[in-house]
Amino acid sequence: MSSRLIEILTSSFFKILIPGIKITIPLTVLSFAVSLVLGLLLALVQVAELRFIKDIARFYIWIFRGTPLIVQLFIIFFGLPSLGITLEAFPSAVMAFGMNLGAYNAEVFRAAILAIPKGQMEAAYMIGLNYPMTMMRVVLPQSFPIAFPSLFNNLIGLLKDTSLASSITVIELFTTAQQIAARTYEPFALYCEAALIYLIFSTALTWLQDWIERKLKWKSGGSEDAGNQRTA
Amino acid sequence: MLEIKGLHKSFANTGVLKGIDFRVDKGEVVAVIGQSGSGKTTLLRCMSFLERADSGYMIFDNCSCDMTAVSKKEIRELRMHMGFVFQSFNLFSNMTVFQNVMEGLVTARGMDKEKARKKATEVLEKVGMINRAEFYPGELSGGQQQRVAIARSIAPDPEIILFDEPTSALDPELTGEVLDVMKTLAKEGTTMVVVTHEMGFAKEVASRVVFMENGTVVEEGTAGEIFSAPKNERTRQFLSIS
Numbered sequence: 457m458s459s460r461l462i463e464i465l466t467s468s469f470f471k472i473l474i475p476g477i478k479i480t481i482p483l484t485v486l487s488f489a490v491s492l493v494l495g496l497l498l499a500l501v502q503v504a505e506l507r508f509i510k511d512i513a514r515f516y517i518w519i520f521r522g523t524p525l526i527v528q529l530f531i532i533f534f535g536l537p538s539l540g541i542t543l544e545a546f547p548s549a550v551m552a553f554g555m556n557l558g559a560y561n562a563e564v565f566r567a568a569i570l571a572i573p574k575g576q577m578e579a580a581y582m583i584g585l586n587y588p589m590t591m592m593r594v595v596l597p598q599s600f601p602i603a604f605p606s607l608f609n610n611l612i613g614l615l616k617d618t619s620l621a622s623s624i625t626v627i628e629l630f631t632t633a634q635q636i637a638a639r640t641y642e643p644f645a646l647y648c649e650a651a652l653i654y655l656i657f658s659t660a661l662t663w664l665q666d667w668i669e670r671k672l673k674w675k676s677g678g679s680e681d682a683g684n685q686r687t688a
Numbered sequence: 689m690l691e692i693k694g695l696h697k698s699f700a701n702t703g704v705l706k707g708i709d710f711r712v713d714k715g716e717v718v719a720v721i722g723q724s725g726s727g728k729t730t731l732l733r734c735m736s737f738l739e740r741a742d743s744g745y746m747i748f749d750n751c752s753c754d755m756t757a758v759s760k761k762e763i764r765e766l767r768m769h770m771g772f773v774f775q776s777f778n779l780f781s782n783m784t785v786f787q788n789v790m791e792g793l794v795t796a797r798g799m800d801k802e803k804a805r806k807k808a809t810e811v812l813e814k815v816g817m818i819n820r821a822e823f824y825p826g827e828l829s830g831g832q833q834q835r836v837a838i839a840r841s842i843a844p845d846p847e848i849i850l851f852d853e854p855t856s857a858l859d860p861e862l863t864g865e866v867l868d869v870m871k872t873l874a875k876e877g878t879t880m881v882v883v884t885h886e887m888g889f890a891k892e893v894a895s896r897v898v899f900m901e902n903g904t905v906v907e908e909g910t911a912g913e914i915f916s917a918p919k920n921e922r923t924r925q926f927l928s929i930s
Binding site for chain 1: 736738764767768770771772774776778779780781782791792795796797837840841844
């Protein structure tokens with residue numbers, strides 16, 4: 457490897473990493489937060505069998521799962537201004553990613569809620585809980601550990617998909633790598649470097665997932681280990 | 689205490705309950721026996737509105753009502769005065785034993801936490817599970833889980849407790865501890881309806897035995913009448929096999 461290339465790679469590493477930390481990560485976290493709230497609401501109105509609202513939820517999911525993410529980004533950032541709604545690039549990206557992933561997370565939450573045995577709800581009703589109490593106290597707390605791995609899967613997917621925001625002028629990790637590649641004529645090295653930084657981020661997320669899953673397991677009890685410790 | 693008249697229920701055009709008249713008086717222990725598929729469990733589930741009856745009339749608590757027309761709110765009100773013990777325990781797996789017992793008191797009835805704690809301690813002592821109060825259901829044996837489930841159902845002092853085959857999911861060596869708890873409750877004058885295959889229990893504890901077949905009550909009487917001198921041919925056959 458030539459010394460010039462090494463020089464470019466080392467000096468660009470932090471130039472790419474910093475927008476990664478300042479833009480890519482906040483973009484991921486905010487979009488994911490939006491998708492969780494939206495996904496949970498969309499799941500709840502479906503399992504509650506609220507007739508008309510349920511249809512709206514199904515329609516929403518149909519649209520947002522059925523069209524490409526980049527098209528949704530373009531509609532929000534380039535298209536909405538012609539309807540009189542103009543958003544900055546960053547909030548447009550949060551909106552597009554959040555609404556898109558919300559449709560996917562809705563299905564994750566719905567599946568996790570349906571996975572709870574019917575007897576749990578029946579027992580809750582028989583001690584006098586109403587439907588909202590039953591969901592809040594019994595069903596959702598048990599659904600969350602089931603939903604967790606899939607939600608985290610989607611989070612890691614989202615982290616990488618935020619690179620699409622480069623196409624609507626958000627200066628994030630990938631945009632920066634593109635700019636440096638154009639300036640130095642070293643696309644191979646710089647895109648590999650960008651990939652490496654994404655990999656570092658997603659590895660950190662994988663560790664976070666393992667750590668949280670251990671916590672969840674401990675909290676819900678019932679593992680062989682916990683049982684043995686307690687009876688010993 | 690509780691009375692049901694003309695209860696009908698069918699699933700997908702198959703009649704499961706074909707006109708049941710049923711009553712329980714205060715302090716009675718009624719054992720409902722019969723083959724699998726005779727409609728015993730469905731009877732209990734209709735009484736607690738876990739299944740909606742196709743027709744029938746119910747008198748319980750302050751309600752004398754058409755079972756098909758009761759609103760969700762009225763159902764919840766009725767259930768506040770009913771306990772239900774499930775075959776598969778159905779303890780809340782996200783809560784400890786203590787939390788399971790307190791849930792109906794604190795969340796459903798808005799009872800003060802300290803008061804609920806006292807009440808939970810009392811009922812857990814009664815079923816002999818106070819030393820497992822901080823355990824999760826997954827850490828307990830089936831018999832222990834069912835005893836906690838009984839504690840959970842009696843904690844709000846219901847007027848009647850419905851038991852749906854409470855020992856059918858247990859190993860034979862674990863049924864005894866659950867039946868013992870139920871005997872204690874019966875001695876204290878708790879009003880109970882017990883759907884069961886435990887003929888020994890029915891014989892010993894029940895003040896009245898109801899034999900069901902094909903969605904109808906074929907015969908009912910005191911334990912003595914049913915077990916030593918059944919009048920109906922079908923009752924005789926059933927008791928000789930089981």
